[in-house]
Amino acid sequence: MRIDKVFAVIATLTLAVAVSGCSNVEPWVKPYERDNLADPIMALDSDPVYSSYLQHVYEAREGAKGGEGAAGGGCGCN
């Protein structure tokens, strides 16, 4: 399966990074350069209660799910 291969590639890459002494990697965006990233408008999920409900709405009405986080069970969609 292709997902198996993806898992294997990521595991191998992180192993390679770990054994190569990566603890010396310098952050290329310095802490004092992160003002914009710290702005609330840059939060990837600023309202979890809102986004989890909307995700549930889509999962009950489309054939696809996942890739975005987890949602609760049940349906109420017949």
Added chain:
Amino acid sequence: MMPGRTIPLLVLLFGNLLALDALASVLPDDRSDVLYHRYEGGGVVIDGPSVLVRKKATKNLSVVGNYYVDYVSSASIDVVTTASPYDEERTQWSLGADYLRGNTTLRVNYVSSEESDYDASTAAFSVSQDMFGQLTTLTLSYAYGDDVVGRSDDETFERTLKRQQYGIGLTQILTKNLITSLNIQTTTEEGYLNNPYRSVRFLDPNVDRGFSFEGELYPNTRTSNAVGIRARYFLPWRAAIEGEYRYFIDTWDIESNTVSLSYIQPWRNFTFKLKARYHDQTAAHFYSDLFPRSEATNFRGRDKELSPLQSYAFTLKGTYEFIDQNKGWGMFKKASVTAAIDMLRFEYEDFRDLRVAAPVGEEPLYTMDSNVIQVFVSFWY
């Protein structure tokens, strides 16, 4: 995918991460949300409250709880063509905890959902590691779900469904204005995957209308894979733009592409968000709107969710911060009220509207317009 092959890879990946080093990480903010949600479309109205509370118990431990209710009133096209309208209630609660140690966050979460004819419980575990001066966060997750499916018209009917979900998430800061994320998720399901109330339609020359219904029959297993990428960019005039794409494929031959584009604009104490979303999917291999005869195939289904379809959504969301985060008020650091409407349109390529009298197989294709309204108040403390 075979879980037996995946777990050693996850262990190897997590082991690798422990060899890496980074700066200190933080727990999620303490906050509470009180939300009202309402879905209306296709003859269905679902509304109810949701309350979420998150609080640090110690400097390393944050606990979170959520209580959520759906009040369902359904006269959907499936119901009016093959069954009777109904009212129902679904109650869901969850408890979770985040434990921070160094740059590693461990999360556990338990969700329980109850309806008169469907009980679901899910236990989830994940571990996140911040690396490279907090530019990179890698998350590994696992969830196990156990559902019991019943029928409201048959107390003896009881089937089980087990679900396992494996995930890898990578959040990466690329520049001082750009943050990206990658999520890969594999889900395996085994058990009763049918909707016990739904039927398939087949040609029947022995009845006047030319077709009859019989029960659906789904495969007992399903494995699905989803890959999602997302990027958010900070614009020079203090606004943000976000793009998102997800590819999905499963062993039922459903393949889908989902894209969305968002724009976030703050103005004084307000923040506005506009979002457009498009979803396109192929059908499950055992789906048909009209089978040629009774029991024509080994597996059969007519769930419109498994049919080929496109959906379009447009979101308007506005937030007003009534306790300014720079001033605070008493125990509250910040508070806001948010109203959002999501306007959805579903266009089905092979699901016909049987409410319209027409020759068999020539009924008009069904479309559905829905609105999702959410209003909530949030407090940070």
